[in-house]
Amino acid sequence: MHILLLHQYFLPEHAAGSTRWNELVRHWANAGHQITILAGSVDYASGKPYNGKTEMALPASVRILRARVPATYQSGTAGRLWAYFGFLINSLWTGWSATEHSVHIVVASSPPLTIGLTGWLLAAKSGVPLVLELRDLWPDAPIELGFLRHSLLRWAAYRLEQFLYRKATHLVALTEAFKHVLINQKRMPAKRITVIPNGADFSQLQAVQRLFDRDAFRKEHHMEAGFWIIYAGAHGPANGLSILLDAADRLRHTPVRFLLIGDGPEKNALQHRAFQLKLTNVRFETSRPKKEVLPFILAADAGMVIMQPKPLFDTMLSAKLFDYLGCGLPVLTAINGLTRQLLTEAEAGLFLDPERPETWEGNLKPLLTNPVLHQQYSQQAIRLATYRFNRSEQAQAYIQCLKSCIQNT
Incomplete structure (x- = not known):
């Protein structure tokens, strides 16, 4: 199976941060799957470009493409939005050629929620399912933290959320509590949601x-x-x-x-x-x-x-x-x-x-x-x-979820 993974914060080798996807990709590659990763060029925590840091050592079946991201994460709400939309535009440009190869499914990992737009467009171009993963519930999180205060921005963010939930073939949530919110507050059917939590490698x-x-x-x-x-x-x-x-x-x-x-x-x-x-x-x-x-x-x-x-x-x-x-x-x-x-x-x-x-x-x-x-x-x-919470077992469960999406589409 050839998987196109969209993750703005996918880590290069020797970078600090959450390694959920580095570990899942390693397990998938070792199981014989082909993965193309479309990621950003800037470290989220520091706001600094990766500047040529080597990518993680993976089999030849894994290809990592980095789209340019404005280094404005630490410049307030306007800077964050500019970084998100900068990645949206540049990832589409980079990803368009990546999908010329045979892709069986697109996985877009949010936040930011805008990555779902890239995923939707690239999945539509290739005629394949889109799986939208929710590591956090956006736009709820930035609104509660006070990052999105303008009523127009909030309205647009919720419209984007509803649009992407409708367009995604399947949603992956990181906790059962997320799933509960998606069902009871976002009115999503339970059959379209799978929980794949974080874990220990x-x-x-x-x-x-x-x-x-x-x-x-x-x-x-x-x-x-x-x-x-x-x-x-x-x-x-x-x-x-x-x-x-x-x-x-x-x-x-x-x-x-x-x-x-x-x-x-x-x-x-x-x-x-x-x-x-x-x-x-x-x-x-x-x-x-x-x-x-x-x-x-x-x-x-x-x-x-x-x-x-x-x-x-x-x-x-x-x-x-x-x-x-x-x-x-x-x-x-x-x-x-x-x-x-x-x-x-x-x-x-x-x-x-x-x-x-x-x-x-x-x-x-x-x-x-x-x-x-x-x-x-x-x-x-x-x-x-x-x-x-064993990462190896979670990687297998995720693959089964993706296979089901392909078979049922």
Whole structure:
């Protein structure tokens, strides 16, 4: 099967960010499928061009085409929109020749939602099905975060959403909660929606674990003392890291240490605030590719997932959650809703109220003082990742979904 994948943020080799699609593509290629990837030229988190970074090492059956994107992600709403529409135009130009080869199906991964327009036009040109993947619910997310304030822009965004949902052959949602919203609020039929969540890639993790010495790594990176909580991800306005700094201020007299790895538009402001508060229990590290982040996760004592306390994020499962689970870290979540439910039911982590950081010390105390409880959470984390969120199994399920779309069209 020849799959045309549209993903504006598909990562080159050695780039930091979510590796969902890098891992899925690798599994598909190893299973004998041909994939053409149409991606952007600018890193979303930093807003900087990739500038010739090498692409991921993949079989010859994978081809990566990069369409030029204006480097304006960090320039407010107008800059983001310019980047989205710049990619829309340039990806159509680049993708038009790509579809001259035999393509069996087009997969467009949103956000941004505008990528669905490219997918629709290229699928129509080739006469093949379009699968629209929803990693976030747009335009709901940017509207709730205050990025789309103008009523005309909101109206246009919702019209685009409705149009693309009608034109897509099938929708792939990342969580059951997304599917619930699509059915009950967007009036989409359940039979046109498949849930393929994020997951843990054990092949990559096992390669790192084989050579990993935890004690030596902690000593080398000055992590011998303390209970280290790692956050590895974006430092943006949606991520709620100012809440984490509030909690760190109240936890400065405890063994708790926070390690923040990543990049984003809020990072400088967060570092400045940590400096003003004299938070010696918070360390910032530069953004790294996943294979370099995994040793830090393995060396930590717990993983942190956090977002702004908004209802929209209650439907999400953060990509970084699955790396923590796969590494056997107890997970601390400051996200209510689906994430809290998943971790508490599996007994793989704790909920920390993002609106009451003064309660974190008491909530963390059992984990800090009870090694048996920590070990139980660790074992349950690995079990959860293995049996419910295994990337290899998800790749197979995705292929079956695509085959069904082709057969039923």
